[in-house]
Amino acid sequence: MRLLRHRRGATPYLLLAPGLAWLAVFFVVPMYYLGRTALERGLFPFFTFNWAWSNFSESMSLYHTQFVRSLEYAGIATTIALLVSYPLAYWIAFRGGRWKNLLLLLVIAPFFVTYLIRTLAWETILSDGGLVTRTLRDLHVLGADGRLLATSTAVIAGIVYNFLPFMVLPIYVSLEQVDARLIEAAEDLYASPWRAFLRVTLPLSLPGVFAGTLLTFIPAVGDFINAQLLGTPRQYMIGNVIQSQFLALRDYPTAAALSFTLMAAILVAVGVYARLLGTDRLTGAVSR
Amino acid sequence: MSAATSAAGFGAREGGLRRSLRFLRRNLLTGYAALALAYLFLPIGVVIAFSFNNPAGRFNYTWQGFTLDNWLHPFAYPGLGGALRISIEIAVLSSLAATVLGTLIALALVRYRFVGSGLTNILIFIPLTTPEIVLGASLLALFVHWGVPQGFLTILIAHIMFNISYVVVTVKARLAGFDRHLEEAAMDLFANEWTTFFRVTLPLIMPGILAAALLAFALSIDDFVITYFNAGSTTTFPLFVWGSARVAVPPQINVIGTMIFVVAVGGMLTSVVLKNRRAGRAG
Numbered sequence: 001m002r003l004l005r006h007r008r009g010a011t012p013y014l015l016l017a018p019g020l021a022w023l024a025v026f027f028v029v030p031m032y033y034l035g036r037t038a039l040e041r042g043l044f045p046f047f048t049f050n051w052a053w054s055n056f057s058e059s060m061s062l063y064h065t066q067f068v069r070s071l072e073y074a075g076i077a078t079t080i081a082l083l084v085s086y087p088l089a090y091w092i093a094f095r096g097g098r099w100k101n102l103l104l105l106l107v108i109a110p111f112f113v114t115y116l117i118r119t120l121a122w123e124t125i126l127s128d129g130g131l132v133t134r135t136l137r138d139l140h141v142l143g144a145d146g147r148l149l150a151t152s153t154a155v156i157a158g159i160v161y162n163f164l165p166f167m168v169l170p171i172y173v174s175l176e177q178v179d180a181r182l183i184e185a186a187e188d189l190y191a192s193p194w195r196a197f198l199r200v201t202l203p204l205s206l207p208g209v210f211a212g213t214l215l216t217f218i219p220a221v222g223d224f225i226n227a228q229l230l231g232t233p234r235q236y237m238i239g240n241v242i243q244s245q246f247l248a249l250r251d252y253p254t255a256a257a258l259s260f261t262l263m264a265a266i267l268v269a270v271g272v273y274a275r276l277l278g279t280d281r282l283t284g285a286v287s288r
Numbered sequence: 289m290s291a292a293t294s295a296a297g298f299g300a301r302e303g304g305l306r307r308s309l310r311f312l313r314r315n316l317l318t319g320y321a322a323l324a325l326a327y328l329f330l331p332i333g334v335v336i337a338f339s340f341n342n343p344a345g346r347f348n349y350t351w352q353g354f355t356l357d358n359w360l361h362p363f364a365y366p367g368l369g370g371a372l373r374i375s376i377e378i379a380v381l382s383s384l385a386a387t388v389l390g391t392l393i394a395l396a397l398v399r400y401r402f403v404g405s406g407l408t409n410i411l412i413f414i415p416l417t418t419p420e421i422v423l424g425a426s427l428l429a430l431f432v433h434w435g436v437p438q439g440f441l442t443i444l445i446a447h448i449m450f451n452i453s454y455v456v457v458t459v460k461a462r463l464a465g466f467d468r469h470l471e472e473a474a475m476d477l478f479a480n481e482w483t484t485f486f487r488v489t490l491p492l493i494m495p496g497i498l499a500a501a502l503l504a505f506a507l508s509i510d511d512f513v514i515t516y517f518n519a520g521s522t523t524t525f526p527l528f529v530w531g532s533a534r535v536a537v538p539p540q541i542n543v544i545g546t547m548i549f550v551v552a553v554g555g556m557l558t559s560v561v562l563k564n565r566r567a568g569r570a571g
Contacts, residue, residue: 012400016408019389019452026449027415030426037429084324091321101560105553106325110332112552114510116529117545120537121331124338124349164328214417222419225512229533239421246425246517256429259422266419 037256044250055257063241063258070237071265073152073227074220077159078167081216082209084160085167089208090201093175107168119158119229126154126230155235158226166215174208175201210277218266238262332549339542349537358539362547365538371528372544374440375509378524382447383504389448390455390504391497397456398463415453423450424517431518438520446518447511451504458503462496506552 038055040047060067092103110118125132126148133149136142148154178201186196224239233240238258245255342355363369393412397405415423427446431438470492474484512526519527529541 012396012402012405015392015396015400019393019456020408020411022389022449023411023415023452026427026430026445027423028411030423030430033429033433034422034426036433084327087317087320088324091317095318095321098564101564105556105560107328109549109553109556110328112506112510113332113335113545113549114526114529115512116526116533117335117541118331120529120533120541121334121338124334125331127349129350161327161331218417218419222421224421239419242421242425243516246428252429252432255425259425262419263422266417270417 034256034259037252038260040253040256042253044252047252052253055253056261059254059257060261062254063238066236066238066241067258067261067265069235070221070239070262071269073156073159073235073237074217074223077156077163077220078213078217080156080160081164081167082213085164085171085212086209089168089171089175093172093178104169104172108165111165115162116225116229118162119225122154122158122161123149123229126157149230150232150235152231152235154230155226155237158230159220159223162223162226163216163220166219167212170211170215171205171208174205174211178204206277210274213273214270217269221266222262335542335549336546339539339546341539341542343539358543362540362543365540367523368525368528368538368540368544371523372525374522375525378440378444378447379505379508382444382451382508383501385448386451386455386504387497387501390452390500391459391493393452394456394459394463398460398466412453412456415450416457420450420511420513421517424514427514428517438518439522442518442520443515443522443524446514447508450511450514451507454503454507455500458500459493459496462493462499466492502555509548 036049037047039052040049041052041055042048088107092100092107096103113121124130127133128147128149130148133142133147136148137144137146142148182200182204183196186200187193191199221237222239224237224243227235227237227240242255242258242262245251245258338351339358340354340356341351342353342357343350344352363372393408396402397408424446427442427449428438430436431442436442466489470488471484474488475481479487510526512530515524515527516530523531525544532538532541
């Protein structure tokens with residue numbers, strides 16, 4: 001206790017100051033300028049601020065297709081990622097034994113190949129002459145000239161792949177914390193393994209599922225690399241629009257307005273999702 | 289169909305069927321996990337395989353023939369070496385700066401109670417939940433309004449910014465399990481605050497700090513989106529890959545990608561093995 005009293009006063013603020021100043025200047029202030037830009041009018045490089053709220057409605061009426069598509073692709077990709085990740089995380093957490101750390105490393109390892117190179121590799125795999133496309137054509141899953149590359153399937157598949165560890169790791173962490181005695185107790189009380197899973201393990205792992213879906217959905221909805229490399233303009237997402245408006249067309253106000261709408265949409269989606277899943281149950285599971 | 293009505297031979301066959309069903313059920317999960325892992329590594333296999341490809345045209349998409357040339361001359365392709373050097377410089381500088389700034393914040397958050405800690409936590413958390421494209425775009429808006437020319441410096445600023453939050457989260461996780469009595473013991477033995485910090489606290493949280501620095505390095509060297517918005521005419525390795533994806537994909541890109549992969553995974557593998565061995569000794 002002597003230690004704590006000793007250390008009151010300015011020390012914590014001195015420790016915080018440099019880092020928080022950095023975040024204030026290069027995260028908070030930029031957000032202000034992004035908001036300001038969204039309300040400007042004019043042509044590059046002459047923009048003037050005049051509370052142009054119509055930028056928001058105009059950009060949305062122009063690009064609502066890409067906007068809805070982003071939410072749709074990200075939603076589907078997040079669901080598939082969850083279906084792939086949960087059994088994998090479960091298997092590592094409960095069957096991994098002393099190999100757990102090594103298996104986790106295996107899950108993360110592919111992501112040390114640069115994002116773009118990974119995605120280019122998928123371009124190779126899904127290409128028209130590639131093994132996957134040819135096999136699916138032979139099996140008549142695809143038509144004789146059916147394609148995988150340049151379709152929404154390819155874009156969604158790329159998103160699933162690129163954000164998978166964000167789903168696996170949080171689920172693994174929450175499964176790892178589940179007390180095995182609780183599952184035993186359920187089975188002692190004649191619950192079938194499946195029922196024990198549904199009533200004990202699954203609810204206890206929901207915080208991990210919650211974190212994983214958010215960590216996957218948020219980057220997925222703003223992504224433009226997968227749509228660019230694996231799709232065509234018909235699969236472009238809102239990220240592609242923001243990117244080209246900012247960097248190619250130099251229509252900063254439209255791009256800024258779209259960025260802000262994207263953030264607002266994410267906040268609403270996260271809020272609804274938290275409500276659906278039940279925040280009190282989530283926090284309850286955490287505190288237990 | 290009940291067992292009573294079935295013939296003896298059929299019953300035996302049913303037993304076999306049931307046994308194989310049970311085998312399937314028991315190993316279903318393992319099979320699924322193996323498939324998932326194979327899926328994770330499939331593109332990596334392609335990347336590595338195509339680093340040995342001898343492509344006919346400018347694009348490295350179809351297999352033409354085996355060659356070691358790309359590995360013997362990884363920097364033969366113009367611009368590639370320079371881009372990689374810039375990426376490494378930015379990754380080293382940004383991970384160092386972010387590790388220092390982030391560790392200080394983590395120390396303050398875990399060790400002290402102060403007015404504004406809630407706000408600090410929120411400020412750390414929000415950048416993690418903001419899409420990269422919005423982070424990149426907002427920084428671009430800042431630099432445009434301030435008239436800052438974009439290049440090496442703006443990329444570095446951006447990388448330090450997004451790395452701080454990751455460092456804070458990583459170091460905080462380590463600090464949370466920290467035994468304060470060790471510090472108290474040092475102080476009881478008349479060590480002053482500085483000595484206690486450098487001789488006791490710092491060595492104990494060093495693994496967490498190292499992990500955070502490695503994470504920051506990895507995030508920085510792989511970052512494309514935020515860099516793309518703030519690079520000006522400077523080219524990092526991911527930007528080089530992006531630029532070449534449209535005109536030509538030289539196999540040297542796969543060589544460099546494989547090298548980064550091998551170094552990163554090798555480092556992590558060593559640390560996992562060392563940790564396991566140390567745990568084995570302690571037990």
